[in-house]
Amino acid sequence: MSATWLNNAIFYEIYPQSFCDSNGDGIGDIPGIISKLDYVKSLGCNALWINPCFDSPFKDAGYDVRDYKKVAPRYGTNEDLQQLFQVAHEKGIHVLLDLVPGHTSEEHPWFLESAKAEKNEYSDRYIWTSNAFMPGDGMPFVGGEFPRNGTYILNFFKCQPALNYGYLKKNFNWQKSMDDPACQATLEAMLDVMRFWLDLGCDGYRVDMAASLVKNDDEAYSGTSKIWKKVREMLDAEYPEAALLAEWNMPQFSLKAGFDMDFYLDWYGNGYSSLMRDYEGNMDSEIRQPNNSYFKRDAKSDVSRFLADYLPKYEASKQDGLWCFITCNHDSLRPAPALDVEELKLAYAFLFTMPGAPFVYYGDEIGMRYRKLPTHEGGYHRTGSRTPMQWAPGKNLGFSKAEPEKLYLPVDPDLDAPTVAEQEEDPDSLLQFTRTLLHLRLDTPDLQAYSPFEVVSAKEGERLFAYRRGKLLCAVNPSEQWQSLALDGDYETLFFYGDCTIKDGALILDGPAFAVLKPAN
Numbered sequence: 001m002s003a004t005w006l007n008n009a010i011f012y013e014i015y016p017q018s019f020c021d022s023n024g025d026g027i028g029d030i031p032g033i034i035s036k037l038d039y040v041k042s043l044g045c046n047a048l049w050i051n052p053c054f055d056s057p058f059k060d061a062g063y064d065v066r067d068y069k070k071v072a073p074r075y076g077t078n079e080d081l082q083q084l085f086q087v088a089h090e091k092g093i094h095v096l097l098d099l100v101p102g103h104t105s106e107e108h109p110w111f112l113e114s115a116k117a118e119k120n121e122y123s124d125r126y127i128w129t130s131n132a133f134m135p136g137d138g139m140p141f142v143g144g145e146f147p148r149n150g151t152y153i154l155n156f157f158k159c160q161p162a163l164n165y166g167y168l169k170k171n172f173n174w175q176k177s178m179d180d181p182a183c184q185a186t187l188e189a190m191l192d193v194m195r196f197w198l199d200l201g202c203d204g205y206r207v208d209m210a211a212s213l214v215k216n217d218d219e220a221y222s223g224t225s226k227i228w229k230k231v232r233e234m235l236d237a238e239y240p241e242a243a244l245l246a247e248w249n250m251p252q253f254s255l256k257a258g259f260d261m262d263f264y265l266d267w268y269g270n271g272y273s274s275l276m277r278d279y280e281g282n283m284d285s286e287i288r289q290p291n292n293s294y295f296k297r298d299a300k301s302d303v304s305r306f307l308a309d310y311l312p313k314y315e316a317s318k319q320d321g322l323w324c325f326i327t328c329n330h331d332s333l334r335p336a337p338a339l340d341v342e343e344l345k346l347a348y349a350f351l352f353t354m355p356g357a358p359f360v361y362y363g364d365e366i367g368m369r370y371r372k373l374p375t376h377e378g379g380y381h382r383t384g385s386r387t388p389m390q391w392a393p394g395k396n397l398g399f400s401k402a403e404p405e406k407l408y409l410p411v412d413p414d415l416d417a418p419t420v421a422e423q424e425e426d427p428d429s430l431l432q433f434t435r436t437l438l439h440l441r442l443d444t445p446d447l448q449a450y451s452p453f454e455v456v457s458a459k460e461g462e463r464l465f466a467y468r469r470g471k472l473l474c475a476v477n478p479s480e481q482w483q484s485l486a487l488d489g490d491y492e493t494l495f496f497y498g499d500c501t502i503k504d505g506a507l508i509l510d511g512p513a514f515a516v517l518k519p520a521n
């Protein structure tokens with residue numbers, strides 16, 4: 001079963017720290033998000049994904065949860081979050097929270113109990129080896145910190161001990177099998193967390209590191225998939241309209257395991273990366289030349305690298321759910337300034353006309369730029385994509401009334417830093433372009449989630465890429481050179497950008513351009 005609202009869903013990702021500060025303490029908060037819902041709606045977005053907003057020591061920006069059932073005081077209260085669900089629903093906006101099931105903070109009470117020498121209810125909630133000098137059987141581990149005579153396995157940073165869902169293949173006695181009561185209890189605890197927010201009005205979850213639950217899993221992730229199928233059963237029975245979105249990037253597994261959606265993530269060198277972020281230094285916050293991304297005007301690349309990665313996975317998973325394109329997220333480098341505004345327009349036109357549900361990362365709609373900054377809250381190279389939203393010229397670019405030195409991160413100091421207010425006034429702005437494209441998608445069933453996708457033209461060495469969505473024909477030319485596509489029938493233009501003409505049975509894209517054609521009646 002799948003949440004019916006996903007067919008026409010367009011998501012907006014909000015990093016709560018940096019979106020809108022309503023109380024002047026320098027950090028974004030939930031009332032701030034509520035105050036901007038009309039803006040989100042005006043873009044054409046009808047769903048939100050909010051990064052973790054729960055109590056945490058924030059050593060990994062909130063992906064180190066200390067209390068799954070409590071909103072972090074810096075963002076507000078549980079009542080504020082409930083209010084957000086309610087106001088969002090009144091405006092026709094669904095809200096996904098971020099579930100972190102693979103690990104907690106090292107300060108979570110479960111972990112502190114499990115670290116005690118005496119056996120207790122939580123002793124096996126995490127993965128502990130059988131003595132303090134034993135390595136983690138190939139997994140990162142920490143020893144020597146607690147009275148318990150064992151080392152514990154990490155799921156990510158040092159502050160994030162792995163929760164215990166068991167091992168598919170056991171090599172040591174300290175490794176539990178998946179059906180061990182302790183591992184079952186971990187799953188029950190996570191189901192309880194999910195029910196808690198669903199009962200208060202949340203519409204589902206983006207699931208952090210969804211593939212990471214069962215250790216020593218096989219190549220098809222059969223252990224971890226078994227867990228997600230159980231989660232799916234619970235949702236189908238109790239919350240049939242709740243949506244489940246995986247951070248997995250393997251739709252051939254995640255969607256079969258019961259997720260409604262998975263992300264197409266920027267894994268350096270993969271198909272998605274070849275479109276927007278094909279430059280050396282992508283992982284160490286350097287935007288170096290040459291940039292050979294497909295959407296770079298003067299790049300030498302065609303779409304073959306993208307298609308070789310995308311098509312087999314799309315074909316293998318399209319019956320099972322949605323594989324979703326993102327403009328960026330809180331873990332990758334923003335597409336600007338590596339792509340300029342005109343290049344971004346074509347890239348977005350492509351992203352927003354592809355299958356799945358598109359995700360706009362806050363600020364990408366105005367071309368907010370990646371900034372090289374010192375690390376903050378475990379961000380490292382990701383910090384530069386997490387700066388405050390740029391609402392309007394003036395103090396802190398409208399993000400907060402706090403003194404600039406108190407901000408979560410500094411705002412972009414450039415005199416020409418893009419802002420929402422300025423782009424609202426400019427009909428040619430990236431903001432207006434994004435809005436037009438997203439509304440086109442909202443109004444056009446053939447451009448929506450499940451409508452079929454088919455490659456029409458992607459010739460080796462050619463910059464033109466044409467694809468069909470339902471009965472519509474989309475074509476993009478990111479280059480300065482004239483490109484043409486022979487048409488297989490009579491078409492008229494539904495949308496175009498740049499110099500596009502239909503002449504003598506061909507579509508001509510003269511320079512950077514994008515067109516959506518519909519069959520002529």
Ligand code: NOJ
Binds near residue numbers: 063209247
């Ligand atoms: C993926 C999240 O997107 C990232 O921000 C986080 O650091 C890791 N998972 C660990 O939870």
